[in-house]
Amino acid sequence: MKFDTPAGQNPIDQLKVVGRPTSRVDGPRKTTGTAPYAYERHNVAPNQAYGYILGAGVAKGRIVRMDISEAKAAPGVVAVVTTLDFPAPLPLGLANIAHLFGGAEVAHYHQAIAVVVAETFEQARAASTLIHTEYARAPGKFDLAKEAPDAPLAGGSRGGGSGTPPIDRIGDFAGAFAVAPVKIDRTYTTPGESHAMMEPFATIAAWEGDKLTLWTSNQMIAWSKSSLAKILSVRPENIRLDSPFIGGGFGGKLFVRADAVCAALAAKTARRPVKIAMQRPLMINNATHRPATIQRVQLGANQDGRLTAIAHASTSGNLPDGEPETAVSQTKLFYAAPNRETYMKLARMDLPEGNAMRAPGEAPGLMALEMAMDELAEALNMDPVELRVVNDTQFDPEKPNRPFSERHFVECLRTGAEKFGWSRRNPKPGLVRDGKWLVGMGMAGGFRNNILTKSAARIRLEKGGRLTVETDMTDIGTGTYTILAQTAAEMMGVGLDAVTVVLGDSDFPASAGSGGQWGANNSTAGLYAACLKLREAIAQRLGFNPTDTIFSDGKVTAGGHSVPLADAARGGALVGEDGFDPTDMSKRWQQSTFAAHFVEVAVDSYTGETRIRRMLAVCDAGRILNPKAARSQVIGAMTMGAGAALMEELAVDTRFGLFINHDLAGYEVPVHADIPHQDVIFLDHPDDKSSPMKAKGVGELGLCGVGAAIANAIYNATGVRVRDYPITLDKHLDKLPAIA
């Protein structure tokens, strides 16, 4: 279905099922432990052996020699596959920067160099310690601050959807900034972050002749099928992926990783199915991370708060051929200002691969921009909410002829300020006390693009009247099973319980997949298209005129005749298959989502420890398909933002070139005690330019800006501005107000 004009009235607008807060259809399985994740699929292939990956013990260099004789002789060992079995690195999959296996060169710490296959997990793990590897270690570059001054300019575009040319200038930034009456020129840093999804990378691989099946945990089935074909030199039609349940991804499972490649190679050598779950301590350095950034933000404004000049520069590092963290992307679109300059620099480094993590670009970019806006508001003696209101724009600031499809950022700001009690905030920092606690409020704007992409699905009316939806779409915790069931139920005029949704199988029509907060809108739009086809087929079989056939209450009605839906399948199942093709709709309109985040914190005046007391996000993200699941996406993202603001940091060992806190004890993420009750308000502004669903993404929006809102609240509490994330107590303890 080509989508090339704004959507008109359609069956989704009935909102009998869509748009209602709906408990997840997969909930009973997830809460009883009966939803099968990749490593748990004992029954899909007989005689599964256990694989265990060995990671490189140096960050850069070459493997001179590997002695696997002891490992091979160890009890239970079935096979040992080493990277030296391959003369050169295996080809890269889509968006891979460092090769996943093969060859003697080591590109980063914990890169997979061997996989041991044994009868049991315990045997494979023990045998992996018996491989003796001799390296020729090479010097590497591991310190971003050291490399940044010489880093060259770079453009970039990520799988996550952010993109920017190398340098972007509108008007005369330097001239306007020089004469601006009020200005801010600050440098902010954000550390590397890890996805730290709860389910490790995991795959069961089985070969039948030339045909390879992988039961795996992957966000993007079609991408990964073609990537695996390339990496393994297997024809795509001979590869099948199945990924019905995914224990979190956050961008970490967008692309093929070493678990899938090692399982496939090991299964071939072992001549039997092999299952691998990457051990947690290997994950952080073996896989991808959100790169650290050093950002400079310059804002020039008139006394009334109107921005005259905006500049945002970001420096990040990556492996050769890697891309920058696109931290300046939102600055090109968020606020009006006639004079603008944005650019990025990219240092060539030897740390593990930097790649997309939830809201790539915007998450760290807004941590800087929105703190700078808070600093500007203070310099102007202006309310931070009002500063953002006066700088709103309804069109792309770089292309005045290109309007936003829908933009209600000001309504987000006003609604949030009212509901949060923003007027009670003392604009002078460090003055509000509650016993030993310094209390503060902060806010920030949130921005993330709405990405349109092709997505296909199939829906079948079974004999007996049940509907089955099939698409390679994934549910990574997003509620996709449920919103697809809601879409099918709405379109076919049945209840949710009449619909079965089957996901994650590469034999099904290729969907948008889960990433870049594009999954919900595009995958439901693809199913919408398939449902239109099925409606036609049903009308045709019943001899009804397709244009005036109504699907409602389990019945099909046209021209005064009404029959049960199931009757249409009496003569056999009927199938509708189609896809959503968004054509150039996101070029003609700038499509974005907006949020206003409000946070109250308390900082212990003795220890400097920050506790979050209240959080509110107001979101403008088109039609909300399932407010219950969408709210969870937003509070989850707010939680991740709390981690980014307060604790998450990949600590670089610059001597040995690795993230030294590479497990869940060292890499701290928020826990229950850190997160209070969270509130979310969704504005009701369906976007007819986004799809027939009129929905937009929301899963990343919740993360965008929340870190800065927390940081700004801490400043309001303490009067100490910390510009290096995360804001741990050591960074402000010695500057806190004197204890009376």
Next chain:
Amino acid sequence: MSVNESGDFKLTRRAVLAAGGASAAVTVMPAEAEPVPAPKPATLPLSVTVNGKRRDLTLDTRTTLLDTLREHLGLTGTKKGCDHGQCGACTVIVNGTRINSCLSLAAQHHGDEVTTIEGLGTPDNLHPMQAAFIKHDGYQCGYCTPGQICSAVSVLREIKAGVPSHVQADITAAPTATNIEMRERMSGNICRCGAYSNIAEAMAEVAEARA
């Protein structure tokens, strides 16, 4: 090592040294040395009651309770998130107390009663905590969820039993199921999707219903 007829272990000091010594030997052996085949892994028979059903197993002594459940008993509801006691996804209830099953060897649990997520309820017969998680959307990807639910059930029992925590204003007073009390006690169970706010509400509902 042997098991006598009553099912009790007879673990000799000699057997322990032999098993432990084998792994020590390979770590210090220089790479140039002739490979010495490692000895067969030691196994141990044990019996454990899981979800009310007695299971008799003979396992490699290195097998954790977690892998026993997942790999040997087909009870994959208990999850492996980190295998190092850092995330709580593997939480199960042993003799009425929640533990990280990844930090516990199966051999330590001979004769124990283990309750896993599968033993709390089924899709057609949900435990009240499972139903509350669904109602309050106390999960997203679902991977930490069984551990969260096993912990949540145990936390309410611990509070009822008067087990103290460090967030109590008065450590000698009986704890109550306040928001911060439950959050403190749940903090060993990480949810990276960030469903904490909803989990707290699910627990509050169950706690109130029981009060």
